[in-house]
Amino acid sequence: MELLVAIKNPLVALGRYTMVFVQDLGRIVLYFFKGFILIFSLPLQVNKILQQIYFIGMKSVFVVCLTGAFTGMVLGLQGYYLLVKYGSTGILGSAVALSLVREMGPVLAAVMVIARGGSAMAAEIGIMRISEQIDALETMDIDPIRYLVSPRIAAALISFPLLTALFDVVGILGGYLTGSVLLGVNPELYFSRVESSVALADVSGGFIKSIVFAAIVVSICCYQGFYTHTRTEFGAKGVSQSTTSAVVLSCVMILIADYALTSFLL
Amino acid sequence: MDQPLIEIENVVKCFGSNCVLNGVNLSIYRGQITSIIGQSGMGKSVLLKHIIGLLTPDSGRVLFEGKPLVSMKKDERKVLKRKFSYVFQDTALFDFLNVFENIALPLMENTAHVETQIKDRVQNKLHQLDLYDIENKYPSQLSGGMKKRVALARALVTDPEIVLFDEPTTGLDPIRKTAVHSMISDYQKRFGFTGIIVSHEIPDVFFISQRIAMLNEGQICFEGSPEEVQQTADPLVRNYIRGLESPHDELTGVASQSLGQKRLTREMFRLQRHHRPFSIVLLSVENLEDVDRIAGHVAGQTALKNFANFVKNNIYLTDICFRYDMNKIMVVLPDTDVDQAGMFCDKLSRNLDTDAIFNSSEQRKGLCFAVSAGIAQARGNSQIESMLSNVEKRQNIFWECRI
Numbered sequence: 001m002e003l004l005v006a007i008k009n010p011l012v013a014l015g016r017y018t019m020v021f022v023q024d025l026g027r028i029v030l031y032f033f034k035g036f037i038l039i040f041s042l043p044l045q046v047n048k049i050l051q052q053i054y055f056i057g058m059k060s061v062f063v064v065c066l067t068g069a070f071t072g073m074v075l076g077l078q079g080y081y082l083l084v085k086y087g088s089t090g091i092l093g094s095a096v097a098l099s100l101v102r103e104m105g106p107v108l109a110a111v112m113v114i115a116r117g118g119s120a121m122a123a124e125i126g127i128m129r130i131s132e133q134i135d136a137l138e139t140m141d142i143d144p145i146r147y148l149v150s151p152r153i154a155a156a157l158i159s160f161p162l163l164t165a166l167f168d169v170v171g172i173l174g175g176y177l178t179g180s181v182l183l184g185v186n187p188e189l190y191f192s193r194v195e196s197s198v199a200l201a202d203v204s205g206g207f208i209k210s211i212v213f214a215a216i217v218v219s220i221c222c223y224q225g226f227y228t229h230t231r232t233e234f235g236a237k238g239v240s241q242s243t244t245s246a247v248v249l250s251c252v253m254i255l256i257a258d259y260a261l262t263s264f265l266l
Numbered sequence: 267m268d269q270p271l272i273e274i275e276n277v278v279k280c281f282g283s284n285c286v287l288n289g290v291n292l293s294i295y296r297g298q299i300t301s302i303i304g305q306s307g308m309g310k311s312v313l314l315k316h317i318i319g320l321l322t323p324d325s326g327r328v329l330f331e332g333k334p335l336v337s338m339k340k341d342e343r344k345v346l347k348r349k350f351s352y353v354f355q356d357t358a359l360f361d362f363l364n365v366f367e368n369i370a371l372p373l374m375e376n377t378a379h380v381e382t383q384i385k386d387r388v389q390n391k392l393h394q395l396d397l398y399d400i401e402n403k404y405p406s407q408l409s410g411g412m413k414k415r416v417a418l419a420r421a422l423v424t425d426p427e428i429v430l431f432d433e434p435t436t437g438l439d440p441i442r443k444t445a446v447h448s449m450i451s452d453y454q455k456r457f458g459f460t461g462i463i464v465s466h467e468i469p470d471v472f473f474i475s476q477r478i479a480m481l482n483e484g485q486i487c488f489e490g491s492p493e494e495v496q497q498t499a500d501p502l503v504r505n506y507i508r509g510l511e512s513p514h515d516e517l518t519g520v521a522s523q524s525l526g527q528k529r530l531t532r533e534m535f536r537l538q539r540h541h542r543p544f545s546i547v548l549l550s551v552e553n554l555e556d557v558d559r560i561a562g563h564v565a566g567q568t569a570l571k572n573f574a575n576f577v578k579n580n581i582y583l584t585d586i587c588f589r590y591d592m593n594k595i596m597v598v599l600p601d602t603d604v605d606q607a608g609m610f611c612d613k614l615s616r617n618l619d620t621d622a623i624f625n626s627s628e629q630r631k632g633l634c635f636a637v638s639a640g641i642a643q644a645r646g647n648s649q650i651e652s653m654l655s656n657v658e659k660r661q662n663i664f665w666e667c668r669i
Contacts, residue, residue: 124362132358135320139352140372140424141344147375 031226032219035149048151049158056117056152057159061166063112068167071104072096072174079175080183089185093193096175097168101202105168106160106209107258110217113156113163114250118221121152122246125225126239134226149222153215160214161207168206205265212261216253221246269332271296271428271460276326277316278484279309286312288484289326294477299454299461301471304481305506310464311355313481314430317462318350319343348376351426355433355464357417359405365392366401369420377424391419394449396442396564410437418446422453431463435470440516441571443467445563447474451592452555452563468507469523470516472496473592480506496524515589517567518574526588529598530650536600537644544600545607548640548657549577549614551593560633569623569635576622580614596657604643611639 039049079095125148128134137144172194180187224246231238270293279287286309294300294317302310315321316328319335327334330346338346359368369388373379379387392401395415405413414437421429431450435443447467451474454461465471472478472492480488480495480503488495488503495503513525521529533544551570558566574595577587581597590596599607623635640657 128360131361132354132356133360135315136352136354136358136360138320139318139347139350140376141347142372142375 028219028223031145031149031223032153032215035145035153035219035222036215038143038146038150039154041146041150045146045151048147049154052151052155053159055120056113056155057163060113060116060159060163063116064109064163064167065170067108067112068105068170069174069177071108071167072100072171072176073178074174075099075104075171076175076178076183080179080185089179089183090189091193091197092175092179092185093172093190094197096179097172097194097198098202100168100171100175101198101206103258103262105164105171106206106213107254109164109167109210110160110213110254111251113160114217114221114247114254117156118217118250119243119247121218121221122225122243123239125149125222126228126242129226129228130235130238144226149218149226152222153218156214156218157211160210160217164206164210201265205261208265209258209261212257213254216257217250220250220253224249268295270294271331272317273329273332274313274316274326275329277313277323277328278325279312279316279321279323285484287316287323290481290484290486292479292486292489294460294462296460297454297458298476299450299463299474300477300479301463301465301475302479302481303465303468303471303506306466308481309484310481311432314352314432314462314464318352318430319347348424349427351421351424351429353417353421353429353431353434355436357405357413359413359417359420361405364402364404365397365408365416368405368416369423372420372424387423388419391423394562395419396445396562411439411442414438415442415446418449425457426459428460428462431461431465433464433466435465435467441564441567444470444517444570445567447471448554448558448567448592449563450474452558455555469496472523515574518571518589518595520574520578520595521586521588523589526586526590526596526598529586529588533598533600534644534648534650537648542601543603543643543645544598545602545604545641545643546653546657547597547599547607547611548590549573549595549597550591550638550640552636552638553634554593556634565624568625572623573635573637576618577614580617602643604641607641607643611641614639 039045075096076092079092080089083089083092083095125134128148134144134148137147176187176190179185180190224242225239228238228242231241233241272294274290274292274294277287277290278285290309290313292300292302292313302313304310312321316323319328322336327336329335330338335343335346360371363371366388369391370384373384373387388401392398395418397412397415397419400408400412400416405416408416414434418434421431429450434450435446438446447470450461450463453459454474463471463475472495475492478488478490478492478495479486482502488498488500490498495507498504508524513522514520515522530546533542536542537544551573554566554570557569570593574587574589577595577597581587581599584601585597585599587595587597597610599610602610618637620635624633640659642653642657644653
């Protein structure tokens with residue numbers, strides 16, 4: 001039916017989808033702020049936040065290190081073959097470090113957490129929704145957003161910058177591995193370029209990005225799971241729909257937000 | 267009658283083009299158990315969710331003590347919500363928490379109880395529901411019946427004022443089913459809570475409810491006492507109840523109440539037509555609640571089952587015994603006068619012993635099982651109603667065992 005409307009009148013369909021998308025974004029922002037404010041409601045849910053830090057942060061360390069190392073190595077490799085043409089392999093350290101700290105660290109660390117933790121969040125909360133566990137919380141006068149979403153928001157806001165930092169450091173070491181160990185760039189020069197070119201503004205810019213990405217990822221993923229019951233599909237299919245849209249929407253929104261933030265920060 | 271605690275006024279709820287509730291009007295009174303019966307898919311659970319505020323009506327309103335739920339302020343709703351408890355049809359246990367954490371959650375999140383108090387209360391509820399050594403298990407490791415009882419424990423652990431049960435006994439075996447019913451009834455007597463039960467367990471819910479409401483095609487088509495519902499001439503209600511009633515009582519294995527009533531009517535007809543006398547004996551277990559309290563509801567229901575079996579084995583083929591009430595067995599003795607019925611009671615009391623009632627493991631100190639008997643003989647001009655009220659009045663303890 002919707003397809004028919006889209007074929008007959010694509011502009012109307014486009015307008016409708018845009019309206020729904022913008023409305024959803026508005027709801028997600030409100031949902032995030034509600035969850036964020038409830039982090040500070042007493043008694044503080046310290047245990048739950050720690051559990052979520054373990055899940056979102058600690059359990060992502062391996063995958064972040066792995067992707068960080070290969071990203072750095074590939075940057076070292078590509079950077080070397082580009083710079084060698086101009087005879088300026090000495091600035092490889094700057095090229096690798098700046099691309100990682102400003103751009104690739106926050107984005108790729110966030111994408112890795114979406115793949116590992118974000119999809120799990122959407123699925124977990126989605127299953128709780130379809131099995132009436134969220135309704136059960138409401139009947140017990142336990143605010144489901146405070147109980148389920150706030151600890152995840154707090155944990156993501158803490159974990160994302162730390163994972164980004166880890167990604168950056170491992171990436172820089174990866175760049176060193178290919179640039180210096182394999183291709184012979186002077187190691188001292190590599191690290192001195194890293195040190196001299198990366199300013200505090202780059203690092204803090206990367207952290208601001210990672211904090212914004214944390215907010216985007218956690219609110220989109222939790223929101224998609226939380227409202228599984230409003231989808232066109234029910235039950236397990238609804239959960240799979242929620243998980244898919246959580247991952248796709250978070251990735252897209254991260255790239256859009258990355259562009260917007262970069263244009264502000266530069 | 268008093269002002270209703272909860273009033274449902276013209277509630278309409280549609281999901282897309284499917285209108286599940288179509289102008290429901292229902293009053294729930296304080297301290298009573300109201301059962302909502304009706305065929306599957308008629309919107310009973312949806313109605314229950316409107317009462318607790320999980321769903322909001324498309325039109326119409328739900329009032330609590332005369333005040334509409336929608337006009338309540340946030341704080342008022344919070345206070346109100348804490349008075350409620352809800353037992354979900356599919357249990358809705360938190361699958362990431364173990365049994366102990368599931369039951370303790372409402373206490374830990376909303377009350378200032380210390381850990382030892384919470385532990386005691388949880389243990390207490392678990393034992394009352396015949397659940398042992400499962401505190402550290404997760405819901406996925408439990409059987410369906412166990413999950414159901416854990417969900418009941420979670421709902422009752424806060425000692426709520428109003429409890430909504432959405433098919434609390436579906437999937438339980440007969441003993442545990444009646445144990446849950448007896449627990450609900452027992453709690454209601456002790457704490458005076460208001461209960462709303464959605465159930466298909468007929469006639470069991472008639473024993474524990476004060477009011478019955480039947481939901482059909484989105485509207486309440488019948489509302490009244492259990493006696494009224496059983497005597498109604500409304501073909502819809504009659505067909506529904508007859509369709510569900512089994513000729514035998516599920517717990518005790520003796521005849522069901524409706525079959526017993528039919529036999530009573532037949533005997534009365536025989537008396538009037540052929541002057542054949544008959545007597546009825548009402549055997550009431552007087553302190554089933556004490557057994558429930560000391561040994562648990564399952565032990566209580568097992569004792570009742572054993573007693574009913576004992577009675578069944580001690581009557582003649584032409585006699586009939588049936589479950590008359592939650593804790594009452596009635597025996598209809600054709601061609602028997604009141605003296606012979608008395609001799610029948612004497613014979614029962616001589617033959618009855620503790621081992622026949624209690625399993626050896628349940629012979630706990632302080633346990634008492636007392637049975638009283640009321641006897642009435644039907645005479646030419648007797649009415650069944652007057653006979654029944656006589657037999658209920660003329661009760662005296664004829665057998666008692668204490669451990």
